[in-house]
Amino acid sequence: MSRIFPYPVMTLGLFVMWIALAGATPGHTVLALIVSTGSALTLKALGEKSTRVKRVGAIVTLARVVFVDILRSNYDVARLILFGKRLDRKSGFMTVPIRLKNPSSLAVLSIVLTSTPGTAWLDYNAAQGTLIIHVFDLKDESHWLDLISNRYERLLLEIFE
Amino acid sequence: MTVDLVEYPLWAAILVSSFLVIGSLLTLIGAIGIVRLKSFYDRIHAPTLATSWGTGGMAVGSMIFFLVGGGRPLVHELLLAAFVTITTPVTLMMLGRAAIYRDRSSARPGIPPLGRRVELNLSEKPSEGELS
Numbered sequence: 001m002s003r004i005f006p007y008p009v010m011t012l013g014l015f016v017m018w019i020a021l022a023g024a025t026p027g028h029t030v031l032a033l034i035v036s037t038g039s040a041l042t043l044k045a046l047g048e049k050s051t052r053v054k055r056v057g058a059i060v061t062l063a064r065v066v067f068v069d070i071l072r073s074n075y076d077v078a079r080l081i082l083f084g085k086r087l088d089r090k091s092g093f094m095t096v097p098i099r100l101k102n103p104s105s106l107a108v109l110s111i112v113l114t115s116t117p118g119t120a121w122l123d124y125n126a127a128q129g130t131l132i133i134h135v136f137d138l139k140d141e142s143h144w145l146d147l148i149s150n151r152y153e154r155l156l157l158e159i160f161e
Numbered sequence: 162m163t164v165d166l167v168e169y170p171l172w173a174a175i176l177v178s179s180f181l182v183i184g185s186l187l188t189l190i191g192a193i194g195i196v197r198l199k200s201f202y203d204r205i206h207a208p209t210l211a212t213s214w215g216t217g218g219m220a221v222g223s224m225i226f227f228l229v230g231g232g233r234p235l236v237h238e239l240l241l242a243a244f245v246t247i248t249t250p251v252t253l254m255m256l257g258r259a260a261i262y263r264d265r266s267s268a269r270p271g272i273p274p275l276g277r278r279v280e281l282n283l284s285e286k287p288s289e290g291e292l293s
Contacts, residue, residue, distance in 0.1 A: 020237070110250070114250035114253050115212070116209065117213060
């Protein structure tokens, strides 16, 4: 079973997504089956290890936190783009110590940070456990440190590591 | 799928249009940001407005429109918004990392180094045992 379906959750997710987008016709069902199993087998051939999620509940919390944060930073960054000169904006690089080691949690953190307006993931040093990000509004460095370590990193540690 | 626009309730029309306006306004501000911001690293932040709540606003507007208008499941908009939000950062990250790599290799001032410990390792001459 695991030889044909190496990543069952991902395969099922892709299958359901394809049907949801294209409609449940017989042709699309076959196509969805081919695409979902095919991509799972490709991923297996690439030697990707599957990750275990330890706490599903924390994913919901993280999604909610990110949802609210993205909403807030949309407002902040839009304001800064329009009135940045008057508001005396200062952007810059920042180094953040990171406790995460698991590739999946690092991937999630990078997506969260970059998709949120105002912060962008630039460089991660695995040996040292440091992360370099670019911050659009770098008035208060401790605010961003607190956001990453206490909000995102804590939840990601609960989910993956 | 057709929605009767003549019979469409006013409150829903107002709600849908305000979400559409919010979404497109954020996208417009993101585009203005790309034009007006000075440094490359600043410009990386601008398109995320369009790909987070710019898309989000339009998706919510579309969801309300078809929910009130009748019939269609709302999975399309949810998937669309989720995938736009999740996939654009990958491109932006690649661009940002390419920029920081280029700036480091041309020794541009103000670019943070990779890390002190790594720098030390690079500057130390490897012992002969390690070389062979």
